[in-house]
Amino acid sequence: MGSKDRILRQKEETRCKILDAAYRIVKAEGWQGLNMRKIADDIEYTPPVIYEHFSNKDAILKEITKKGFLQLYNELKELKENISDPEEQLEAMWMAFWNFAFKNMEMYQVMFGVEMTCWLMKVPEAELQYELFLETIARVMPGEPDAEVVKQKYFSFFSVVHGLISINIVGDGLGGEMNTHILKDAIGGIIRSIRS
Amino acid sequence: MGSKDRILRQKEETRCKILDAAYRIVKAEGWQGLNMRKIADDIEYTPPVIYEHFSNKDAILKEITKKGFLQLYNELKELKENISDPEEQLEAMWMAFWNFAFKNMEMYQVMFGVEMTCWLMKVPEAELQYELFLETIARVMPGEPDAEVVKQKYFSFFSVVHGLISINIVGDGLGGEMNTHILKDAIGGIIRSIRS
DNA sequence: TAAATAAATCTAACAATGTTAGGCAAATTT
DNA sequence: AAATTTGCCTAACATTGTTAGATTTATTTA
Known part of the structure; x- marks a missing residue:
């Protein structure tokens, strides 16, 4: 049976x-x-x-969001496995984060609350990408950096990238070169500031 | 009569x-x-x-948002009038932007689309604060900077500040010192990078 | 295999919320 | 004072999330 x-x-x-x-x-x-x-x-x-x-509509949104965070995690993890140099890895990961946002815009919206209810703090899967970044950032920093400092650096990265993504989503888009400029500048700048 | x-x-x-x-x-x-x-x-x-x-609920939201942008504009303008040094002015303006967001969190949400429909591109009053920043940034930069570059710098500032605000609104907040650290670092960094 | 039970699915409805139609009454104009 | 306009209300409709209860279908039991 x-x-x-x-x-x-x-x-x-x-x-x-x-x-x-x-x-x-x-x-x-x-x-x-x-x-x-x-x-x-x-x-x-x-x-x-x-x-x-x-059980209700929210449960559907939550589940969709979970899958989104898992997908993001997997894309980041693959990069991590295929790029050995930590700095390169870190930059590639943020670029992948950026690309994820535009290839999956609606998903990004619900994951991070861009013109949409946010599920970031409500799904444990969101931790995965966070941990991945923390790890990589720590590898770029010299010595054994304090966890709080690593966290702070993560949010420095995240703030610029997320802020730029947000303004592109809610606005008309800034244009490819402007985005690239700001993004590379910011990411490069933070990497430089933490590497030694 | x-x-x-x-x-x-x-x-x-x-x-x-x-x-x-x-x-x-x-x-x-x-x-x-x-x-x-x-x-x-x-x-x-x-x-x-x-x-x-x-005419409908949206018209109310729009009007509220307009008032929000006007308030932000006025707060920024006052700073501009009372601080002569351009760099100091610029930093103070972004700090004021930051403070505005938390003193008027719901307003900020609707103005910039944090877990809420965004009105930024739909109310002309949003331009006011933008122009104010552009002007100040240009004053900090040497010579007669290209408008596109100034715009780019504005969005560099905006991205970090807005990104950090967003994560604080949708999340549990990062804690006062961490926020201050990230904010001052970022703003200071961008100012340094544009001043000469 | 036929009756009993359980599961799957539907129809109908309720509640909340944005919005509109149409009527009454108060104020204003003629 | 009559006519008209305005202000405001009651009642209702549409959309959307959600639930209750009936019904049909599938499965299990005797």
Whole structure:
């Protein structure tokens, strides 16, 4: 009687379909275009079915956000494994963070609260990328840097990068060269300031 | 027959009361706590009355945001008038920007889109503070700097400051010393990099 | 296999919230 | 004083999140 398995598999599949549908709608129409009825339409069920898989709409957002943080983490981790020089690694990681934001703009919005409710502090998966950066920053710094100082440097990086991403998302975009300039300047500047 | 005046004055007063009520509610309950019925309750009218003064809820948000940008502008302008040294002026202005964000957190959210729909690009009053900064930055830079470069420097400042503000708003706050450290470092760093 | 049970899914509705229609009453004008 | 305009209200509609309860389908039991 392997029906249990099949049923569980189907349940899991529907759950996935809900998340996929939700994010598909969001990519097409933005976060304010998302509602439960559209998700239901998309998966060809009625709205109440969604509530057998998620307790409410927020639970869906949370789950989507989790997946976003995991994806970001994986992209960063791969860089870490493929670049040996710590400074290069650090710069590449922030550039990857930057690219992630624009390749997955709606995801970034919900992850970091850009014109959208923020889930950063509500999903533990957000820690993953944070730890990754802390580690790399510590490797760039000489000696055995104090954890608080490393943290401070992380937020120095994060502030510029996130700030620049934000203004690009809510505004008209600053133009490619201007962004690159500001970004490289800032990241390069902080790296220089911590390396010795 | 001065009744026209009185009527206009009363209309204007109600309009003001609506804006005040709205922002009072927001300060007490956050942006998601704001709705038309609560505003109506607060001004002791029924909801439809609000629509005689504002075409919809967004128009209220927009008007509140306008006032926010004007307030920020005035605070910055006063600093400009009272500090002669350009570098000091610039640093003081960004510190004022920072302080404004935390003294008027909900206002900042709607002005710059932190966990809230953003009105930055939709109200012309936002230009005022921008121009003010551009002017001051140009004064700190030697010679007659290119407008594009000045703009770039503005966004360098803005990115760090806004990024740091954002993370403090959406997160648990980094703690006073850490914030001060990052902020002073960043602002000082950019000033140093542009002054000669 | 037929009855009993459980699971899946639906219809219908409720509550909150933005918004509008239409009516009554007060104020103003003629 | 009559006519008109204005101010304000009640009632309702639409959208959207969510839940209750019926119904149908699938599974288990006898």
